[in-house]
Amino acid sequence: MMAVPKISRRLTFCAGHRVVGHEGKCRNLHGHNYVVYVKARAQQLDSVGRVIDFSVLKEKVGGWINERWDHKFVLWQEDEVGIEAVRRGNGATVDAVFLLPSNPTAENLATYLLHVVCPSVLYGTGVEVFRVIVEETENCSAEACL
DSSP, rough: OOOOOOOEEEEEEEEEEEEETSSSSGGEEEEHHHHHHEEEEEESOOOOOOEEEEEEEEIIIHHHHHHHHTTTEETTOOOHHHHHHHHHHGGGGGEEEEEEEOOOHHHHHHIIIIIIIIHHTTSSSSOEEEEEEEESSSOEEEEOOO
16 A cells, blocks of 8 residues: 655744743743644645645645734734733734634644644645644744644
8 A cells, every 4th residue: 555645835924922821931922933834645646746736835824824823913812911912012903913712832823723724725625734833943843733
């Protein structure tokens, strides 16, 4: 039996967040230059010999990230303190905040991308994202897998 073909696409974005309940500095608003690795597979290669063109992953997944997370604050929808602070500070507009249904840890960002974003933006392509890695720094990353 042949192995299922797999590919990976690296994406980057800059965003602010705060981790509610964190014991240290991360409880404060701060930002990261995130790196995301999207790992995808298909049962068979397309007529060109690809799982999917890398540019399609960039357009679909990267486009979603750029529109909703890049240069914005990703905050937990229950984080009233963080939401109010961002909206008060520097004249931030309402669209400068993306409200996540969970605390915006690297683990939760990876899980959200894997289970919510990727299936939605890749629907109908025959491609399945099976792993997402989110790096907050070059030393710290989180991974969500199917």
